[in-house]
Amino acid sequence: MPVTAGEALARYLHAQAGTFLRSLRLHSESGADTASVAEAARALRQASRRISGTLHTFRPLLDPAWADGLRGELAWLSATLAQEHACTSRLARLLDALSRLSGASPLPPARGELRGLTAGSPAAEPADPGTAGGPVEPGAPGSADALAGSGRRAADGGPGSSAGPRSPADGVEARRATGALTVGAARAGALLERQLTLARTRAHSAALQALGSSRFHAVADAVAVLASELPLGAVAAAPAAETLSLPAETAERRLLEAVAALPLGRAAHPYNAEALVNGLATASAGEAQDAPWHQVRLLLRLHRYAQEVLYPDADPVLRHAGLVLDRHRDAAEAATAAAVAARTPRIAPATAYALGVLHADQRHEVEAARFAFQQVWHRTAVAAP
Incomplete structure (x- = not known):
């Protein structure tokens, strides 16, 4: 007997709901292990995005009111959890770029x-x-x-630069040997670190507040129900190949x-x-x-x-x-x-x-x-x- 559209869609959403619940348990059990907490938060975001995106795309096959409500809540959760990671990665990216542009580290x-x-x-x-x-x-x-790196090579007197060749004592090799940032770059890095660390702290507090809120517990309950049953529309009984396509x-x-x-x-x-x-x-x-x-x-x-x-x-x-x-x-x-x-x-x-x-x-x-x-x-x- 051919698989129906509802069965195929339910199989995928059940699997993603299970991933969400396992990640949530790992997050609560990680304690002070920051690496495990970050990994669990990443898995939570991924599962939330997949469930939300699937509910959006295949909305005609589902109960529209239920799908719209859960999709909006999962989008809120994913965006809230993503802020802390975004601030952390953005700071690392900018500090690495400052170091590279200052000649304190080799080009990657x-x-x-x-x-x-x-x-x-x-x-x-x-x-x-x-x-x-x-x-x-x-x-x-x-x-x-x-x-x-075209702009970097031009600034460092490399190929494509109009400044001509420069001796190691005057060029980027000497700066790499010292491994020190220029004064402007060092102060810029300190300013970025203050601003983005503050933003990351606020994002972390917002994520903790969200995970402890009644709104999140309602989302987790809805996903727990989704792990076993899926509210489908009448069209979901049609063959999967035709209806899902x-x-x-x-x-x-x-x-x-x-x-x-x-x-x-x-x-x-x-x-x-x-x-x-x-x-x-x-x-x-x-x-x-x-x-x-x-x-x-x-x-x-x-x-x-x-x-x-x-x-x-x-x-x-x-x-x-x-x-x-x-x-x-x-x-x-x-x-x-x-x-x-x-x-x-x-x-x-x-x-x-x-x-x-x-x-x-x-x-x-x-x-x-x-x-x-x-x-x-x-x-x-x-x-x-």
Whole structure:
């Protein structure tokens, strides 16, 4: 007897609800083990996002009032738990960038999730079973670190710089030997650490308050019920292949329309400085520039979750594209944090200058991620039947 749409959907949601409940138990049992707490919170966020996204995509098959209510509560929980992690990772990203830009640490190799997203050697191994193309050598033309580090090389007198070669005593090698930050960079790092640590503390308090609230306990009770039963509509009794494919196709069409609206033609050219447009404008202008890319990231996530329901044993859909858009989001938010810090009243000119360089560096990371996304998306479209 063929599996019905309700059975297939219930199987997926039951599994995600079980993951949610196990993560919640691990979170409560972790105590002072910060690593276990962070891992449990991450699993809670992932399960919440998957349940919420699935309820959104397959809403026509469910009780609409129940699906909308639980989806909204899970979105609130996921956003609340994500803030502390976001502040922690953003601070680490910015401090690492300051150290790198000051010459206190060597340039990092190409990130693993960005390798293979640009044209590579024909003899190279594929970066991922689901995508074409091989890894790119660090520093090669078109590689992720070459794209993101163009401004750094020019500033350090490397290839592409108009300043000409510089001796080790005067250049970046001498600064790396000392391992010390410049005064402006050190003060900028201290300012960022104060601001983001305060934000992280507030986010941690908000997460603890949320996890102890009656609102969260109501969400946990609803997910516990979801682990065993799912309120379905009448259409859920139809065959799974026919009924589930329509909402999944709708999610895919929305993704394709959002990607078509992106300026992928400009993103195909490295060093086009599109990410620096409106870099010194108001916050609303920056958000308008990044918002379409963030929307594509969310729609890609919904598409992936829908494909997990339809094909539970298949490889992750567009895994590399999702990783690149995550990097894009992280770099854009880090650039915003640097800009906010630069607006702090009465800071020294050297500190403001360091924050401005840091902001430009993160916007170049944004541009590199857009270039990489254009590459992997183009290959995916070519490989699609």
